[in-house]
Amino acid sequence: MASASLNRSLEYISKNKDRFLQDFRTLLKQPSVSAQKIGIEDCARIVKKQMEMAGVKTKILPVKNGNPVVYGEAKSKSSSKTLLIYGHYDVQPPEPLEKWVSGPFDAKMQGRKIVSRGAADSKNNVTSFIKATESFLKATGDVPLNLKFIVEGEEEIGSPHLPGFVEENAERLKADSVVCYDGDFDETGRAKISLGVKGLLYVELRCKKAREDLHSSYAPLAENPAWRLVWAMSTIKGPDDKILVKGWYDDVERFSPAQSRLLEKVPFRGQNLLKEWGLKSFLKAKSNREALRRYMTEPTCTICGFKAGYIGEGSRDHRRR
């Protein structure tokens, strides 16, 4: 793109900074918790409105049994190439609420930061690509590439309906390249573009035995689902951190020499991460470099949550179903 266009766009951004920030906070104030089915439709409408205000041709595409996708297009006069930009408007559940310094959907300013669920992932990214598009369109009358946008509402629950949506809308989504606008900064403070991210398989084990809570004294008579779950989990990963599921490591591709050389070049300040996490050393890694290698190359398996029995204050010697 011509640097003149870019400069005019940057100027537009400077002039409209306050309004952009206001729009960002409007989006943040709208709860959109996919796991709890809260505020989804309203949030999709806010995204649509902000995209339209930016000059993007927008429609909300319903998704069968799922949360709607906000779709948009901005045609370029100067390029025949098309970039598809992916983002999501849903957020993680805000619990535990008592740990927030202000309401998770209050979007309060704390100095130069905004404290809000979704401020970092990924209403910030959604806002920045909408505002970048607006800045190009309004300041130069054009965008440097044909742009297509999908902003989905199920990323935080694993995008269960996205594959079906993509298949159904294959023609509409055709593009020369795709960007997932979900970036972050690494522990050295450097903005990241990730190539080749890990997939995620989320599995929930449930075990139910007796129909009612039983007193702990009945332990010899009735199976306790909590034990079943503990034993099941302990067959999945052992204390040496090796995953015990048969065939787990079979299809892991080893890094090529070229990839290993690239890995050596990744700046990685492990100490910064450890400090942030309040830990003294990385798990099963003798050096930062080894930790990075494990992080980049090893498949993992972990417990995201575990619940059984009474977990409130004090003791209660009833096992629960």
Place this chain on the structure above:
Amino acid sequence: MASASLNRSLEYISKNKDRFLQDFRTLLKQPSVSAQKIGIEDCARIVKKQMEMAGVKTKILPVKNGNPVVYGEAKSKSSSKTLLIYGHYDVQPPEPLEKWVSGPFDAKMQGRKIVSRGAADSKNNVTSFIKATESFLKATGDVPLNLKFIVEGEEEIGSPHLPGFVEENAERLKADSVVCYDGDFDETGRAKISLGVKGLLYVELRCKKAREDLHSSYAPLAENPAWRLVWAMSTIKGPDDKILVKGWYDDVERFSPAQSRLLEKVPFRGQNLLKEWGLKSFLKAKSNREALRRYMTEPTCTICGFKAGYIGEGSRDHRRR
């Protein structure tokens, strides 16, 4: 005791049935939730009044930092033996309130039953020993044994001040035998007197690693406390239900032949229990009789609660400290 005295007492009970029931409901209507510190002092005063009305010499003994104990004595003219009777006037919290068919402290009649928190444990027992004592004293002018009563107000929170109270009042509480008036009916509908009940050791394991929630992708870098707990728990009991803690079974006394013979005589309708619990069979027992033997003779170890990570609705790929 002479059956003539017993008959006269039973006659007295028949005549005073309605008043006894009224007094029972007065006691039930007084909230006395030790866990929530509600109504304790007032309840102790009602117990004292009802014991005095029964002809028992009564005083409320304060307990340092704790709930008061109602103490009473009834001297016998015909026996030198002393029986100490234990009961408690506190109740469990009534929550969840929406599950009650009527207010937990309304003590409403439902046909021949009274629905109330504490109706079964143990204001019923407190009432029955007070009214039994009154019936003997008023109908025969005597009680068949010297009686001492303690009615405490902290049973539902684990009686934290009772050991200290007993030590301080050792002389006052001296007795030839003690009865804990906390009985129940077995699954055949028979009233139970329990001899030799199991003790309870409640242990809480906590594990904390990173100071903040970490994304599941960091699993190769940081230890997950949920795994530590799972592995720890799986060293405590194995899938064969044998407890693996070293020395766990060392001090278990085997039943004597005489005890085993008594065990054979205990009526046990295991099918009733299984039906109530919604289970098809007892754990690791080929017969009801074997289940009863395990229940009566084997020490146990079980999980009353387990909590780690996100346990709300939907998925969340963050491990939690």
